Amino acid sequence: MKTKLSDIIIGCMSWGIWGKDFSTKEMDELIHSCIDQGNTTFDHADIYGGYTTEAAFGKAFSKTGIEREQIQLISKCGIQYKTENRDNRIKHYDYSKEYIIWSVEQSLKNLHTDYLDVLLLHRPSPLMHPYEISEAIVQLQEQGKIIDFGVSNFLPSQMELIQKEISITCNQFEFSLVQNTAIDNGTLDYVLKNDIKAMSWSPLGGFFSLETEQASRIKEALQPMLEKYNATEDQLLLAWILKHPANVIPVVGTSTIERIKIANAAIEIKLDLQDWFILYEASRGHKVA
Ligand SMILES: NC(=O)c1ccc[n+]([C@@H]2O[C@H](COP(=O)([O-])OP(=O)(O)OC[C@H]3O[C@@H](n4cnc5c(N)ncnc54)[C@H](OP(=O)(O)O)[C@@H]3O)[C@@H](O)[C@H]2O)c1
Incomplete structure (x- = not known):
């Protein structure tokens, strides 16, 4: 992968109207603090x-005075959503060459930039064709509009399908102590084996808003570790992901600067092997075989 990503990636899903709805000034300040x-x-x-x-x-970033090269922008395409500004009859995926190129050009315009550091196909489509996708990606790379190309939420067979025509440098998928099917479905094995950079979305797995038996077991298992590691619950949840040999980069969703600082400090926590399994057992609700 050409792009050097930061150790903790800042997820921007809740910065706008899907969450905090920050003003331009608030975004400007948050970008600077990050x-x-x-x-x-x-x-x-x-x-x-x-x-x-x-x-x-993009509007806020253009006012920060920060050089474009000082940051890395990841964006995704492919989900066609039913919304006022699009003439879609149903939520669907579109990976036609024309749509991928059009969508990236929209993202560039919106983000006030000439290039994306990383473009991801947001979710696998049952109708995607690797040849058509590769044609779009090669064109975008030749034009300098994207640097790295990757996928999101793709299983090993789907990564292989795309790699028939074009290499992928990264995969962003859900991975947390709460939700760790990436261990069982082969995704983590595949990215490790093929040197594909892994990023985990929802690295806390909704832990702080869950009222499930699994969350209670995890909470109880975390208690003695808070003192042992002098760490907070969110730091231990991140440390659990960070111990995986695939070197997964968490994409954190908080837009609170104090919590981002807490997440950054989690990098230094080295979870003991058996503590990792204590938490894994709490997540699964049973011992490993
Ligand atoms: N590729 C994909 O398909 C996909 C899908 C979903 C998301 N994503 C990306 O992943 C990013 C992160 O996803 P996520 O938001 O689910 O991540 P997350 O980091 O697991 O969760 C963030 C949520 O946890 C809350 N939180 C964090 N620390 C807390 C604490 N100590 N106590 C209580 N609440 C706490 C945050 O609230 P505050 O904001 O109030 O701190 C926020 O609501 C998104 O922004 C997006 O960029 C990608």
């Missing part, structure tokens, strides 16, 4: 905020 702390990679998708959040971020 960069001051070394969080230079920002994760977007065309659909965030019903196709509005990239533009809100």
Whole structure:
């Protein structure tokens, strides 16, 4: 992968109308604070905020005075969502050459930039064709409109399908102590084996809003570790992901600068092997075989 991503990626899904609805000034300040702390990679998708959040971020970024090269922008394409500003009859995926190129050009315009550091296909489509996708990606790369190309939420067979025509450098998928099917469905094995950079979305797995038996077991298992590691619950949840040998980069969703600082400090926590399994057992509700 050509792009050097920050150790913790800042997810921007809730910066706009799908969440905090920050003003331009608030976004400007948050972008500065993130960069001051070394969080230079920002994760977007065309659909965030019903196709509005990239533009809100782009407007704010253009006012920061920060050089474009100081940050890395990830964005995604492919989800066609039913919304006022699009003439879609149903939510669907579109990976035609024309749509991918059009969508990236929209993202560039909205983000006030000439290039995306990373473009991801947001979700696998049952109708995607690797040849058509590769034609779009090669054209975008030749024109300098994207640097790295990757996927999101793709299983090993789907990554292989795309790689028949074009290499992928990264996959962004859900992975947390709460939701770790990536261990069982082969995704983590595949990215490790093929040197594909892994990023995990929802790295906290909704832990703080869950009222499930699984969340209670995890909470109980975390208690003695809070003191042992002098860490908070969210730091231990991140440390659990970070121990995986695939070197997964968390894409954190908080837009609270204090919580971003807490997430950054989680990088230093080295979870003991058996503590990792204590938490894994709490997540699964049973011992490993
Ligand atoms: N590729 C994909 O398909 C896909 C799908 C979903 C998301 N994403 C990306 O992944 C990013 C992160 O997803 P996510 O938002 O689900 O991530 P997350 O980091 O697991 O969760 C963030 C949520 O947890 C809350 N939180 C964090 N620390 C907390 C604490 N100590 N106590 C209570 N609440 C706490 C945050 O609230 P506050 O904001 O108030 O701190 C926020 O609501 C998104 O922004 C997006 O960029 C990608």
